[in-house]
Amino acid sequence: MPALTPAEVLFDGEAQPAVLPPCDHYAGSEKLIRKSLALQAQLGPVFDITLDCEDGAQVGREVEHAEMVASFVGGEEDRFGRVGVRIHDFAHRAWRDDVRIILRQAKKPPAFVMLPKIRSVFDAAEIIAFIESSRAEYGIAQAIPCHLLIKTHGALADAFELAALPGVESLSFGLMDFVSAHNGAIPDSAMRSPGQFDHPLVRRAKLEIAAACHAHGKVPSHNVSTEVREMSVVASDAARARNEFGYTRMWSIHPEQIKPITAAFTPRDEEIALAAEILLAAQRADWGPTRHGDTLHDRASYRYYWSVLRRAQATGHAMPDECAAWFAA
Incomplete structure (x- = not known):
């Protein structure tokens, strides 16, 4: 009988927590989309690209912009199937057209759909239901994950309910809109570093989103850095988003930001080697308790070290030979 893999034994039949590439890069114009796809082809699927129908579209030309975006999704330049789209928000007249155009005209379904400016569970649930019904109407067999952008008081209050919605894969934090929504009660220094990590209300928002995601096996995605010169x-x-706030993904708005973001979220070589050693020993022990050095391990720590390997694999890191079969299964 073949040895059982970590995925088969560590989650008691439940779905594994979602793991995504650690960087989500935004591009709105045709020129920037092509550049982003070329960079993805060069670096590999270690970052996602979100084609922006919201901020990228000119007023009055929303349909034409959605058609342009649809032409790239699943096309020849979308080599890895890691291209998503951001549609207009729930209050905008164009969001349904965005969904219909992209699902009808794209050569393949998008990797995900980003829903911006969510204000409540009702907003998100209605958009998700519309995406699902449109998917069925156009004969798309596989569900399309939804990512939700939280930047309002209402969405933050509903963060745990939003993370629990079926079809939701990730929650993102919209820092600048969140600060602005406090009408000057939070200083503008909290829109950038180091203030964004120090102000209590902003820290609370970041932590609530991360906690909601981890409670429901979803991916917390950190807000952008507005710095485009000093990488x-x-x-x-x-690094602070990962180590202090529990985020496993971050937005990028400039191509130069992609490599430092990916590097910060990639487990170190020694972490990967340790995880592999502990999990291989656990497999040899049929997933019973083991000892590594002076430390005892069981399934609780095995799940942690399995997450290290899954995150490493999502960043394109080569797996130790003995572990490669776990990801081919």
Whole structure:
């Protein structure tokens, strides 16, 4: 009988928590979309690309913009199937057209649909239901994951309910709109570093979103860094988001930000090696308790080390040979 893999034994039949590439890069114009797809072809599927129908579209030309976006989804330049789309928000007249155009005209379904400016569970549930019904209407067999952008008081209050919605894969934090929604009660210094990590209300919002995601096996995605020259600032933002706030993904708005974000969220070589050693020993012990050095391990710690390998694999890191079969299963 073949040895059981971590995925088969560590989750008691439940779905594994979602794991996504650690960087979500935004592009709105045709020129920037082509550049982003070329960079993805060069680096591999270690970052996602979100084609923006919201901020990218000119007023009055929403249909034409959605058609342009649809032409890239699943096309020849979409080599890895890791291209998503951001539609207009629930209050905008164009969001249903965005969904219909993209699902009808794209050569393949998008990797995900980002729903911006969510204000309540009702908003999100209605859009998700519309995407599902449109998918069925156009004969798309596989469900399309939804990512929700939280930047309002209402959405933050509903964060745990939003993360629990079927079809939701990720929650993102919209920092600048969230700060602005406080009408000057939070200083503008909280829109950038280091203030964004220090102000209590902003810290609370980041933590609530991350906690809601982890409670329901979803991916917390950190807000953008507005710094586009000093990549050390971007790297620091990403490291703090990961190490202090529990985020596993972050937005990018400039191509130069992609590499430092990806690097910050990639487990270190020594973490990967340790995880592999512990999990291989656990497999040899039929997933019973084991000892590594002076530390005892059981299924609780095995789940942690399995998450390390899954995150490493999502960032394109080569797996130790003995573990490669776990990801081919």
